[in-house]
Amino acid sequence: MDLYKYIDKQLTSLAERQQLRQLNCVEHDTAGHALWQGRPLLDLSSNDYLGLAADTALQQEFLARVSLDPADKDYALSASSSRLLTGNHPGYQLLEEKLGSMYGDRSVLVFNSGYHANVGILPALAARGDLICCDKLNHASIIDGAELSGAKVKRYRHLDYDHLEEILAKNTPKYRHTFIITESVFSMDGDIADLRRLSELKQKYNAVLIVDEAHAFGVYGQTGCGICQQQGVIADIDIIVITFGKALCSQGAAAVMNETMRSYLVNKMRSLIFTTALAPMTVSWTSFVLEKVMTMTSQREHLSQLADTLRRGLLDRSYETCGSGHIVPLLLGENERALALAEQLRNAGVLVFAIRPPTVPFGTARVRFSLTAAMTYTDMDLILSSL
Numbered sequence: 001m002d003l004y005k006y007i008d009k010q011l012t013s014l015a016e017r018q019q020l021r022q023l024n025c026v027e028h029d030t031a032g033h034a035l036w037q038g039r040p041l042l043d044l045s046s047n048d049y050l051g052l053a054a055d056t057a058l059q060q061e062f063l064a065r066v067s068l069d070p071a072d073k074d075y076a077l078s079a080s081s082s083r084l085l086t087g088n089h090p091g092y093q094l095l096e097e098k099l100g101s102m103y104g105d106r107s108v109l110v111f112n113s114g115y116h117a118n119v120g121i122l123p124a125l126a127a128r129g130d131l132i133c134c135d136k137l138n139h140a141s142i143i144d145g146a147e148l149s150g151a152k153v154k155r156y157r158h159l160d161y162d163h164l165e166e167i168l169a170k171n172t173p174k175y176r177h178t179f180i181i182t183e184s185v186f187s188m189d190g191d192i193a194d195l196r197r198l199s200e201l202k203q204k205y206n207a208v209l210i211v212d213e214a215h216a217f218g219v220y221g222q223t224g225c226g227i228c229q230q231q232g233v234i235a236d237i238d239i240i241v242i243t244f245g246k247a248l249c250s251q252g253a254a255a256v257m258n259e260t261m262r263s264y265l266v267n268k269m270r271s272l273i274f275t276t277a278l279a280p281m282t283v284s285w286t287s288f289v290l291e292k293v294m295t296m297t298s299q300r301e302h303l304s305q306l307a308d309t310l311r312r313g314l315l316d317r318s319y320e321t322c323g324s325g326h327i328v329p330l331l332l333g334e335n336e337r338a339l340a341l342a343e344q345l346r347n348a349g350v351l352v353f354a355i356r357p358p359t360v361p362f363g364t365a366r367v368r369f370s371l372t373a374a375m376t377y378t379d380m381d382l383i384l385s386s387l
């Protein structure tokens, strides 16, 4: 069949199932708000969890340091090469050292994005003959990395560690190396992994434990080191993946691990080796924000209280929600219901989108309130009264 005819048919079929995705043009506005079709709406669809995207004082403090002298390479706008060639500018070393000491003297490797990290780590470490145990609701980038590796992938029921143990007990003797990989805060359900239990299972079955803290870094833990820090298990995790595009208001990602693992990834990880490095300007901004984020305890507490207020409000109104973190889902079931409610909320000033399969399992379409510390209790009232 002609490819374009085939594509047309696929697009029509997606539209009929209410699953057609589109790129919408959105401008950021004041704290917690975005301009949607010309109107400023409360933005519940961003990952700017600490509310830094509209923090002009913070951004001005950084920009005041930016030198316009082309000889000052810390603020160059392109690295012009990959890290293994001439793109490994001094900002990388500084950022990796800062992160390493935040995590108690671990080694750190910075990547271009969380997607690059997840799509590259497992294929570098695992292959045919290995076993990867993956939470059923892990992010697409983790699933892609696991599939790319060529290892046997077994998905355990979401947060069901008895099911995981069943899989481990039955299968580990048959495979060379076993990996367990999970998110810490799950982005679609807002619920949180029990990393202590996973650390115990890792010890018992001699597995490698990888935790993706994309939605937790900056938001949980005394200095923002995520759920690993909150649950006191940093030292037990082989690789902690953190990202900078969410709470840190920047771009990029990193893995926290030991030096041997770091050297191995530098040699084997294709999504690190074969891509242009992050611009020095971006890395400098990440380093700058990182130091500020470590002490943002009041923002972390405020965010947690906002989430409690919204969850309680939803339950009081007999809505179905789940999880316990700063991402608050409202479960609706059918795609049409989610699409209709999202539109109703947007008309009332609340910017949300329907989240539908395949992003979430079939029959669990939802809208998701992704809260930020720039929001207020009045904003929570607006959401609840708009329902």
Ligand code: PMP
Pocket: 112, 113, 114, 115, 116, 118, 139, 141, 183, 187, 212, 214, 215, 243, 244, 245, 252, 253
């Ligand atoms: N991991 C998780 C759990 C994510 O939710 C995301 C992005 N939403 C990523 C990784 C990818 O991170 P990035 O946006 O930096 O590519």
